[in-house]
Amino acid sequence: MTADCFAENLLKWYDNHGRHDLPWHHNRTAYRIWVSEIMLQQTQVATVIPYYLAFMERFPDVQSLAEAPVDDVLSHWSGLGYYARARNLQNAAQTVMDEFGGAFPDTQEALESLKGIGRSTAAAIIAQAFGKRAAILDGNVKRVLARYHAVPGWPGQTSVLKQLWEHAEEHTPSERIRDYTQGIMDLGAMVCTRSRPKCNDCPLQKGCAAYARKETNLYPGSKPKKAKPEKTTWMVILEDQNGRILLERRPPNGIWGGLWSLPELDPAYGADELQEACERNLGLDCGEPELISGFRHTFSHYHLHIQPARLGVTGQQGVRDNGQHKWLHRHEALALGLPAPIRTLLTNPEQATLL
DNA sequence: AACTCGGGGAT
């Protein structure tokens, strides 16, 4: 496959207008590219950059990541979301150490065998780190190709995705693969944007089917929308006489998997029942609850109304430090991997109200 | 094939 007009025009644009100075563009090892790719899944570049820099400082190579305590990895992910990414990241680092002698594989199949690496991320590593030809298909590329070829339908649909992959393969050149891969993502992020694309600045305008029809707004097709359910929960700040707060580790799967959070209680409890519920469920001796103003946190598929309450705890009976629970001072808790709204709540309860 | 998994930025 030789570079067609698509790739040539794109590369010329990239040379003049693309992003050439992102943190993972320096010292392009497979490790550094891989971490950037995982962080960038469903997360915008500007959000990722500070996390990436801190992560690289703490885990400079695959061995340091493989050997780290999982809570250390999660704390560096706190606020990024999709926490399974962090757990899979460390799992893959351990696999690289144990099964690949600490060196990242450079084939599609071997890379996809690592937890958290799918077709597109494997291709990005092959292209960016190893300079070998491989086609990527992320959100930016999907938008560019859906418009260029006027591919109808929502890319989440298997048939649409299949067509987009075919176009991705067809346009990917064998020369300058790093620049092409970065360039098509940059074009999607900077020119072929979701709304009000800058078609007059686009190097692909001439061949773009959506532009020719003045229908860039129709591509890619939008996701069928569903109403998000509303859920409610109590979250209790149980504080002992030394000012320590009880934290609870969430189960490895499900929302906020593996993170430390506040104990939750069924919203069916009334405020007047909280004290007794805490005492019965956790074996604690609690005082009267002090209600904190509630707030709403929105996930991709539901809304969660969080109603916090603070209860003083007397004595040392009841739940102690173990694998699932910890009594920690505020500043110690903030060093753990916490869900974003819990971090806000512990940092500044008043600010949480504004969310 | 449909669903799950977060949080933030853009609009």
Place this chain on the structure above:
DNA sequence: ATCCCAGAGTT
């Protein structure tokens, strides 16, 4: 408020 983002894993 809604949509989307350098997607992958599970069911």
